[in-house]
Ligand SMILES: C=C(OP(=O)(O)O)C(=O)O
């Protein structure tokens with residue numbers, strides 16, 4: 165009998181493959197007194213040899229799909245397994261204390277890791293502590309005869325089943341073999357969900373129970389369109405889903421024909437469908453999707469993927485690459501949004517009770533202005549290579565925007581001493597993601613050049629529901645009339661002052677929301693590159709007047725998100741394809 169597990173649909177598509185459980189096995193053991201010292205020492209050597217052989221194999225596989233940096237980690241681990249000092253200490257403990265290999269390995273490696281972690285002024289050595297722990301875990305798994313999961317060693321089609329998937333996990337994945345992902349944790353706007361969409365891997369998140377209900381090697385169907393996974397499906401179910409997957413692939417092929425088509429409504433009104441990116445490496449997908457602009461460059465990834473604050477030149481190069489690659493089309497670059505769920509290991513921030521309500525984004529930038537000024541200089545310099553727009557995240561008050569603008573003006577004037585007109589064309593905008601700013605949009609609109617509505621956070625803060633917590637994910641309601649009112653107010657306020665209203669939260673790529681946003685006259689829709697062509701296709705089937713009438717009716721009549729969805733669907737049947 166098959167079993168169905170439900171979660172949150174996070175990335176479109178259907179995958180059928182065996183489950184790959186990304187969960188560490190139980191590596192607990194008992195301390196034992198041994199009598200055969202030689203046999204125990206041999207066990208250690210065997211486990212180190214087996215670990216080395218395993219790492220060599222993983223490295224070979226990884227070479228084919230990953231960058232040099234990722235592969236170098238495996239070399240470092242292999243080198244550690246032949247460290248004479250570490251091996252001697254383990255042998256000595258076995259000889260002197262007559263303990264089992266597991267105990268000696270754990271004692272010695274824990275000691276090594278602690279010594280490294282204590283080297284506070286040597287970051288490189290500090291980071292090696294994690295490598296020692298990793299290597300020890302691998303050797304221990306061999307001693308206990310258990311297998312560790314390893315993403316980089318995957319070389320046949322699988323569906324990843326994990327508690328949570330981190331950015332470093334995704335950097336080890338070979339997209340070719342990953343047919344889907346299902347996690348226990350996360351909501352639709354958690355960063356692992358956003359990553360799965362960027363990688364175009366079908367995904368279901370927030371299932372709560374996937375890792376406990378699915379075993380390694382189970383046959384799985386993953387339906388990222390409807391947010392379900394079927395464990396041990398019947399042949400009939402497999403056939404059914406193979407048909408659905410074919411249908412979805414055919415639909416994708418149809419959408420792909422729109423790569424060079426304009427983003428217009430059925431009645432010929434032009435809009436912009438833009439891409440959200442995290443690094444310049446995402447630009448390939450942006451071009452494949454035929455994006456009209458980059459509507460959100462989340463620069464915090466430049467800070468997160470690095471061991472230290474990125475220099476002005478490193479940032480300049482990243483911004484220039486993206487600006488040039490868009491060939492004159494707009495590129496909205498958001499200043500760093502660190503804090504909340506995006507910590508920086510090398511920038512210690514105070515422990516907070518409520519990190520999402522704490523010291524983050526523009527609050528850090530205005531407080532630590534050297535970091536902010538470096539970023540602004542890099543952005544102003546890069547603006548010579550394309551149409552760069554600068555956007556400030558997490559603006560709550562007009563004062564914050566004015567302060568940020570003042571710093572920008574000072575840096576621009578400094579740079580203009582050498583290059584008189586540099587930065588003069590840069591438009592300055594803000595994210596509307598804090599309810600106070602949304603409510604006060606009519607006043608903000610007088611001073612900013614554009615808004616971009618960040619619905620991921622705007623919903624989180626409006627409904628007081630953590631965006632990554634699946635226990636409260638029922639409150640993530642893009643179609644709730646309260647939110648729709650707020651969004652309409654923001655769009656109307658921008659237009660009253662002749663300013664651009666964009667949206668870069670996930671709602672911009674939500675098929676259910678598009679007719680309403682079009683009806684409200686939203687100018688720019690910025691989303692994961694993988695959603696662009698589908699949205700363009702949908703937009704081309706909608707008429708703005710009809711959508712505006714639906715918005716009026718929804719706002720006059722509906723009290724719940726479900727009522728909104730039902731009303732929109734009933735009005736659209738016959739309007740769209
Ligand atoms: C786009 C947004 O920003 P992020 O997801 O990076 O917080 C948002 O909050 O909607």
Ligand SMILES: [Mg+2]
Nearest residue numbers: 597618620621
């Ligand atoms: Mg946000």
